[in-house]
Amino acid sequence: MTTEPRVLEPRVIEQRGLYFDELEEDVVYAHRPGRTVTETDNVLFTTMTMNTQALHLDAAWSAGQPFGQRLMNSMFTLATVVGQSVPQLTQGTIIAQLGMTDVTFPHPMYHGDTLYTETVVTGKRLSSSRPGQGIVTMKHTGRNQHGDVVALATRSALMWTREAHSAAQDAARKERAQKGRIDT
Numbered sequence: 001m002t003t004e005p006r007v008l009e010p011r012v013i014e015q016r017g018l019y020f021d022e023l024e025e026d027v028v029y030a031h032r033p034g035r036t037v038t039e040t041d042n043v044l045f046t047t048m049t050m051n052t053q054a055l056h057l058d059a060a061w062s063a064g065q066p067f068g069q070r071l072m073n074s075m076f077t078l079a080t081v082v083g084q085s086v087p088q089l090t091q092g093t094i095i096a097q098l099g100m101t102d103v104t105f106p107h108p109m110y111h112g113d114t115l116y117t118e119t120v121v122t123g124k125r126l127s128s129s130r131p132g133q134g135i136v137t138m139k140h141t142g143r144n145q146h147g148d149v150v151a152l153a154t155r156s157a158l159m160w161t162r163e164a165h166s167a168a169q170d171a172a173r174k175e176r177a178q179k180g181r182i183d184t
Contacts, residue, residue: 017086017093019162020134025121031084034116034145037072037109045076072109074151081142081151084117090157093165095133098156107148114145122154132164 046056054061055071062070109115123137136159142151160168 015087015091017089017091019093019165020124020126020136020159021161021163023089023121023124023136023159025124027121029085029088029119029121031088031117031119034114035080035084036114037076037080037111039070039111041076042070042072042111045079046073049073049075051075067108067110069110072111072113074105074109077105077109077115077142077151078103078153080115081117081140081153082155084115084142085119085138085140089119089138090159093160095158095160098135098158100153100155102152102154104152105150106152107144107150109144109150113150115142115150116145117142126161127158130158132161132167134159134161 042056046053051073053073055065056073057070059070062068118141120139120141121136122139125135127133127135135156137154137156140151140153140155141149144150
């Protein structure tokens with residue numbers, strides 16, 4: 001009698017953010033790689049959001065302004081700063097973005113600059129009304145390739161705890177399985 005060799009399924013590791021319980025206050029989370037921003041990024045984002053500001057679109061006009069050239073749209077910069085934090089901190093572990101405060105742009109970004117973002121968790125607390133969830137406050141700092149701070153933003157997010165998220169996923173799987181059954 002011959003036995004077939006067992007085929008071992010490979011272990012799968014899915015990229016995700018950190019759960020509420022894994023986030024540490026006063027730790028710097030450095031998000032890499034950086035993102036080199038381009039003229040195309042600026043023109044597309046600016047026109048998609050219907051922002052007709054000549055400072056982003058008109059090279060001739062911008063040349064006569066204080067910075068002497070077009071600036072990256074600050075909303076693109078903000079969106080990229082937050083986006084750079086997602087894979088490391090909130091991918092699959094966030095429930096909702098709750099808000100942003102203290103958004104500033106102390107130094108302009110130009111076409112060709114590279115944006116690097118760091119995040120510090122400045123506070124966290126379990127939700128009093130949503131068991132298994134917590135509110136996390138994060139301060140994002142975006143810097144260009146020279147280390148100049150180009151964006152600062154504080155945001156709060158509702159995050160899963162690991163145990164509650166696992167229980168919610170198990171319940172959803174059971175519900176899907178029940179719907180798939182044919183009762184006779």
